[in-house]
Amino acid sequence: MTSVVRSILAGAALSLAALPAAAEEKPRAEVMHWWTSGGESAAIKTFADAFDKAGGEWVDTATAGGENSRAATINRMVGGKPPTAAQFNTGRQFDDLVTQGLIRPIDDLADAGGWKKAMPASLVAAASRDGEMYALPINVHGQNWIFYSRDVLEKSGVAELPKTWEEMIPALTKIKEAGYIPLALGGQPWQERSLFNAILLQQGGRELYLKIYQDKDEEAVRSDGFRKVVETYGKLRDMVDPGSPGRSWNDTTALLLNDKAGIQEMGDWVKGEFTNAGQKPDQDYGCSIGLDDTMLMVGGDVFVFPKIDDPSQKKAQDLLVETMISKDAQVAFNLAKGSMPIRKDVDTSQFDVCAKKGLKLLQSEDSQVPVFDILLSASLVGSLDDVITQFWNNPSATTDDMVEGYVNAFEIEG
Incomplete structure (x- = not known):
């Protein structure tokens, strides 16, 4: 083998070795929700922008009307083609999906991020089933x-x-x-x-x-x-x-x-x-x-994360949770949405007089x-x-x- 051929082969090997890192795809997340009004669209865009900035690729699947969106989500999950994440209201709307084993528990992410203790206990309980957290609360709505x-x-x-x-x-x-x-x-x-x-x-x-x-x-x-x-x-x-x-x-x-x-x-x-x-x-x-x-x-919105075997989708779910619950994203989203942050440890000085009325009542269980x-x-x-x-x-x-x-x-x- 000539020295020229050896040099070409060596260069090719180095190029191939570099390919996985260079060609690694961004975590791609399809997010299903029903936020289609002007104010709602502005709010969900804050999450999308934050996710993209964090290195992900947000794919928006918006369906007008909560019942329509939830029905579409359930049909896809039961049919074996789930989205990366889907919106539900805080409460018992996703009980059947938990029972069927179709939703991923996120306690590992909550423990790693240390953010569960910053949430109102009542809303953590509403997102949990049998002691496991199956949904991510992202706001508090009055x-x-x-x-x-x-x-x-x-x-x-x-x-x-x-x-x-x-x-x-x-x-x-x-x-x-x-x-x-x-x-x-x-x-x-x-x-x-x-x-x-x-x-x-x-x-x-x-x-x-x-x-x-x-x-x-x-x-x-x-x-x-x-x-x-x-x-x-x-x-x-x-x-x-x-x-x-x-x-x-x-x-x-x-x-x-x-x-x-x-x-x-x-x-x-x-x-x-x-x-x-x-x-x-x-x-x-x-x-x-x-x-x-x-x-x-008191109510609000949550996102659930379907059980998916694909490692790239799990990575996207991890990044979604990390992004949505971050302090900066919580402030930006809830300012646009009109709701209050789910985290009690964020700076609420930018929130308006209406939100501050709600935040005051949230301080006491007897006022809610x-x-x-x-x-x-x-x-x-x-x-x-x-x-x-x-x-x-x-x-x-x-x-x-x-x-x-x-x-x-x-x-x-x-």
Whole structure:
């Protein structure tokens, strides 16, 4: 062999040896979620940008509507073609997937990162099954917020937001008489339920809320306190506009943004729409937690990570968890989303006056309750949603109808 040939072969060998490092692919993560509104898209982009900056490649699979997105995720997981990660709400929506052994536990990553202890214990528990953590909580959402157009209230002669639902009815009547939509509501079951539960917590109180949803106490459902809540809820039917049925929450928020409606009850993800539109709290719009800022209904979002044999996908999942839970990503995401960071050890000085109200209530367990889909099975959530929406959409439905609907749903659940 000539020296020239030897030199060529040696050079080729060196080039081949260098190929794996040079050609190593970035961890590629397909992330399924339902964040498609303007504010939501801006929020999820902060995670995508952080993941790409950390050396990954984010592949976005967004499906409008939580139910649609979850159904698509479940179908793919059961069908053997799971994404790298998928969004669910904090709660019991992914129980069946855990039971079937389709979700990867992430305790090893939590222990290595040391971030579990920085999260509220109640939300860690909501993400865990039998002591193992199967989901990554990425935010804290308050779900009983009241948002209002300051301009509409002023022009309607409503000097300030009422502090009780009893006072709210005449205030909404004033707004209606002034030519505005009093109560902006998207007529979808989950939005109708959100409004009902906000009234239950504020008017009925924490004890009644927990007796019903945590204890499934039929006597509490038949109580005068619960009946009063149902009666108040029924009075609000006349305060929504004809375009309410089937309307998305963000299209409903647009009514406030454009000063066409007075008030919307909804989770604090609404703030993402205001932020995206350049509006500021206490200037363009107002915010209150359940009217009197005393009790927060706590929920949020999580990501689950399907069990996948492919080592490259496991690597991508590891990087996703590390990225999403990092302090910088937590601040950036939640500022855009309108929610509060899941970590208690991040700098919240940049958060607005609304978020600071929520952060204050998060300091005490006595100032918060879990959203009902953390406390109840998915099947019972569905049954109660049916009861609530049937009552709301049938003006002839009585308080007794709703009470008995709740009792029957509890009895069927067992």
